Amino acid sequence: RSQRDARLQVSAALKEGRVSATELCQRCLSLIKSTGFLNAYVTVAKGTALKQAEESEKRYRRGQPLGVLDGIPFAVKDNFNTAGIETTCASNMLKGYISPYNATVVQKLLDQGAVLLGKTNLDEFAMGSGSTDGIFGPVRNPWSYSRQYKEKAPPKSGSENEESDWVITGGSSGGSAAAVSSFTCFAALGSDTGGSTRNPAAHCGVVGLKPTYGLISRHGLIPLVNSMDVPGILTRCVDDAAVVLGSLAGHDPKDSTTIQDTFKPFELPNLIDVRKLCIGIPKEYHAPGLSSEILALWSKAADLFRDAGAKVIEVSLPHTRYSIVCYHVLCTAEVASNMARFDGLEYGHRADMNKSTESMYAATRREGFNDVVRGRILSGNYFLLKQNYENYFIKAQKVRRLIANDFVKVFASGVDILLTPTTLSDAVPYVEFIKEDNRTRSAQDDILTQAANMAGLPAISIPTALSKRGLPVGLQFIGRSFQEKQLLTVAKWFEKQVKFPMIQLEVKRHDCSVFQHQKSVSFL
Amino acid sequence: EQVTVDVLDHLEHLALVDFRNAEGVERLRKAVQFADQLHEVNTEGIEPMDSVLEDRCLYLRDDDVTEGNCTKELLENAREKIEEYFVAPPGNIPLPKLEERETFLQRS
Numbered sequence: 001r002s003q004r005d006a007r008l009q010v011s012a013a014l015k016e017g018r019v020s021a022t023e024l025c026q027r028c029l030s031l032i033k034s035t036g037f038l039n040a041y042v043t044v045a046k047g048t049a050l051k052q053a054e055e056s057e058k059r060y061r062r063g064q065p066l067g068v069l070d071g072i073p074f075a076v077k078d079n080f081n082t083a084g085i086e087t088t089c090a091s092n093m094l095k096g097y098i099s100p101y102n103a104t105v106v107q108k109l110l111d112q113g114a115v116l117l118g119k120t121n122l123d124e125f126a127m128g129s130g131s132t133d134g135i136f137g138p139v140r141n142p143w144s145y146s147r148q149y150k151e152k153a154p155p156k157s158g159s160e161n162e163e164s165d166w167v168i169t170g171g172s173s174g175g176s177a178a179a180v181s182s183f184t185c186f187a188a189l190g191s192d193t194g195g196s197t198r199n200p201a202a203h204c205g206v207v208g209l210k211p212t213y214g215l216i217s218r219h220g221l222i223p224l225v226n227s228m229d230v231p232g233i234l235t236r237c238v239d240d241a242a243v244v245l246g247s248l249a250g251h252d253p254k255d256s257t258t259i260q261d262t263f264k265p266f267e268l269p270n271l272i273d274v275r276k277l278c279i280g281i282p283k284e285y286h287a288p289g290l291s292s293e294i295l296a297l298w299s300k301a302a303d304l305f306r307d308a309g310a311k312v313i314e315v316s317l318p319h320t321r322y323s324i325v326c327y328h329v330l331c332t333a334e335v336a337s338n339m340a341r342f343d344g345l346e347y348g349h350r351a352d353m354n355k356s357t358e359s360m361y362a363a364t365r366r367e368g369f370n371d372v373v374r375g376r377i378l379s380g381n382y383f384l385l386k387q388n389y390e391n392y393f394i395k396a397q398k399v400r401r402l403i404a405n406d407f408v409k410v411f412a413s414g415v416d417i418l419l420t421p422t423t424l425s426d427a428v429p430y431v432e433f434i435k436e437d438n439r440t441r442s443a444q445d446d447i448l449t450q451a452a453n454m455a456g457l458p459a460i461s462i463p464t465a466l467s468k469r470g471l472p473v474g475l476q477f478i479g480r481s482f483q484e485k486q487l488l489t490v491a492k493w494f495e496k497q498v499k500f501p502m503i504q505l506e507v508k509r510h511d512c513s514v515f516q517h518q519k520s521v522s523f524l
Numbered sequence: 525e526q527v528t529v530d531v532l533d534h535l536e537h538l539a540l541v542d543f544r545n546a547e548g549v550e551r552l553r554k555a556v557q558f559a560d561q562l563h564e565v566n567t568e569g570i571e572p573m574d575s576v577l578e579d580r581c582l583y584l585r586d587d588d589v590t591e592g593n594c595t596k597e598l599l600e601n602a603r604e605k606i607e608e609y610f611v612a613p614p615g616n617i618p619l620p621k622l623e624e625r626e627t628f629l630q631r632s
Contacts, residue, residue: 098598104611214577227575256583257575325561332555336539343540345610347601356617362540374541375548380540382531395562397572402565404573439555456576481576 006270010186011068014060018362021060021071025053028073032117032184033508038140040169040178042078043086044118045181048362050071052115059113068243070113075179075188078119079126080231081220082106083117091124091221093368103220104252105189105231112247120175124370125339126191126224128438129199129445131174131239132430133372135494137431139174141204141427142182147504148307152470167225167427167471171204172196173232177204180234182505187244190232193224194327195449197232198461202422205463205503207491209233209241210449213456215510216245216257217252225334227256228327228453235274238462238492242268245484259482266485272493275309279490284320287447291425297409298421301464301475302499305419307314315415318404322399323451325445329383329396335373336380342368372438404455411480417490418478421448426467451479460491463500472500527553532629533622540619545628 013019023284032044065071076082079089081099088094102110110116123133132138143149144166150223153165169178173190177200180188190197192210201208209232216231223229231248235241246265252258281302284358286295306312344350344364351363383392423445435440452459460479461474477494479487532549536542543549595608604611622629 060615097601100594100600154595160566237569253583253585257577258581258583259577259580319565322562322565325559328555329559333620345602345604345612346598350603354613356619357612357615358540358617358619360613362542362619365541368542371548373542373549374544375541375551375555377541378535378543378548378552381535382527382556383559385531385538386535392559393561394572395565396569397574398567398570399565401563401570401573402567404576419557439551439552441556467569 011072014071015065021053021056021115022050025049025073025117028082028117028184031182035182035184038138038142038178038182039137040120040175040182040184041075041118042090042121042175044135045085049115049117054111056113056115057225061073063152066111066113067247069109069247071115072187073117073185073286074109075117075120075176075185076106077122077173077188079122079222080106080189081222082116082119082499085119087119087222090136091121091126091368091373092135092349092369093342095135095259097348101220104217105248106220107450108248118189120173120179122175123172123372123438125222125373126193126196126507127335127372127376127442129195129442130168130169130433131171132168132201132433133438135370138430139178140430141169141171141471142165142178142505143205143427145502145506146470147449147506148466148470150470150506151470164431165429167429168198168203168433170423170427172200173234174200174204174272177201177206177208178235180204180206180236183504185390186235187240188234190223190226190234191229192232192453194331194446194453198233198422198449198459198474198476199445201234201461202463203427203472205472205500207235207238207241207463207495208461208474209245209488210452210459211245211249211484212458213433213453214257215249215263215458215482215484217255217258219252219254219269223338225331226338227330227334228456229307238460238488238495239268241460242266242488245488249484254468258462261272261482268489268492269487272489274305274490274493277305277310277417277490278415279305279310279312280315280410280418282315282317282320282418282420284317285420287424287443288425290421291338294421294423294425294473297464297473297474298419301419301494304494312501313415314417315410315413317410317451319399319403319406320451323403323454324447326396326399326403327446327450327454329392330400331382332380333393334380335376336384339369339373339377366471369475372377375439393455399453403451407451407457417423417487420476420478422461422474422476423448426469426471426473448476457481458484458487460487462491462495462498466501527556529629537619538628543628548628600607
């Protein structure tokens with residue numbers, strides 16, 4: 001069975017009474033427990049989730065569900081504020097911080113009756129591309145425990161532990177991607193500043209949508225880079241992403257960077273004709289280090305569109321290779337500003353230092369932030385120094401315009417959608433990943449995803465095929481600003497063609513019996 | 525060499541975070557080296573871009589009070605408070621100079 005078959009049919013099941021919202025919630029909670037070794041969840045909100053599920057059940061019994069999302073369990077990356085629930089950003093700086101409010105996106109889902117299961121793990125303050133650098137430890141890619149991966153692993157000598165084989169989820173929204181990939185929830189929120197939703201989506205075999213900047217409210221999303229951050233949506237299929245997008249998009253008076261145009265939620269057509277489409281293949285995305293496997297898949301995908309009658313042409317985005325450098329400067333500069341709020345006075349960690357305000361701030365920040373965060377703050381401050389401002393910060397802003405203009409030119413020339421790889425390779429084993437430092441890794445891994453954030457464009461990663469190692473590989477579509485409907489329609493068509501296989505997760509139960517998890521058995 | 529001890533000290537003061545060790549300093553040096561690639565790009569006549577939404581008007585709402593009165597919630601997360609005040613240690617005391625404070629940079 002392909003992953004696409006099991007979409008929000010669970011919604012229909014709830015409506016028809018084949019499963020109750022409480023049962024569904026309990027099954028997800030139980031699965032979260034049995035997949036605890038993935039370390040995807042930082043906080044599980046068991047009590048409130050069950051309460052929400054009960055309320056949903058009452059509504060279904062009255063025949064008055066709030067909508068398609070009523071009773072649907074979802075998870076949220078731990079950098080979104082959730083009222084009454086700890087929000088840590090996987091940092092000591094916010095350990096114990098209980099949000100006094102819900103981020104707008106969280107509130108919107110709750111208003112639709114969706115059930116919040118818990119908060120997911122990430123790189124500290126969303127800085128990283130592996131979901132390995134948070135205080136709760138790394139997230140494990142569920143595919144590490146799939147039959148598909150295990151079958152392809154080289155035969156081991158008796159003493160070798162399969163423990164050392166597990167691969168990363170990618171990041172920084174790795175917990176959310178793993179949560180969706182392992183069936184513990186039907187949708188999860190991530191954030192995307194340089195690729196943080198699309199990268200783990202590709203590695204975990206799920207759909208990762210980065211909406212246009214300004215479409216979805218950032219109110220309550222603890223900011224990294226205000227001019228690039230967006231909430232991201234992770235689901236198992238494109239139709240589900242469209243449903244979630246429908247409930248989240250639109251102007252928020254609490255976020256002045258959301259556009260004021262009225263957003264019309266849409267349903268994606270089932271019959272899609274790609275003949276009128278023009279697909280652009282940006283040649284610069286054939287980046288150094290791109291695996292030959294992914295290159296081949298990318299090429300195959302282009303052929304798929306061509307064979308279906310679409311126009312497929314090579315295009316150029318000449319400033320692509322500077323995107324990562326540009327991002328590095330702008331990101332660290334905005335981070336330096338955004339992290340200044342953490343001083344121990346109003347919330348979060350506070351050091352036991354009372355000599356002076358400054359020394360208390362310094363001690364608090366010394367104790368609260370990890371190396372990665374401190375490193376970015378210091379770099380950012382460097383680029384913002386008077387003597388460097390023009391040469392680095394302003395320069396980067398100019399390069400940003402060049403990058404954004406590259407896209408404008410290509411879309412103006414008649415291209416509707418760009419097709420690119422999402423990552424350079426399939427997921428690497430954790431032991432390999434940690435050999436390089438965070439900044440180097442981020443610079444390598446964000447290369448294909450970052451430019452879309454620079455230009456504010458919508459982009460989506462679709463699980464395409466399994467690699468030689470039995471791990472997911474995703475391909476990315478980048479669309480025009482605010483043209484999510486077209487983007488998702490093309491993505492859905494592609495998803496239907498590739499029929500990405502369902503993960504055959506092998507999870508040991510408490511009683512030590514091994515069972516195969518099939519979504520059809522558990523949820524419908 | 526742009527990244528002198530004076531600059532590093534200045535950054536620690538501005539950022540109120542520390543480099544901590546040689547690795548931290550090296551991290552900055554590498555970051556600057558990486559960023560220097562920007563200078564390869566010709567940006568003659570190009571305006572800096574602040575926001576991708578620069579062609580639109582920022583939303584401004586009416587100057588009406590719509591929420592507030594949440595003192596209790598806001599104070600919940602503070603460690604040190606007295607009545608309705610956040611308590612801070614004395615201000616206007618600058619961070620000790622390089623020679624006087626405990627910092628890795630002293631040994632540079």
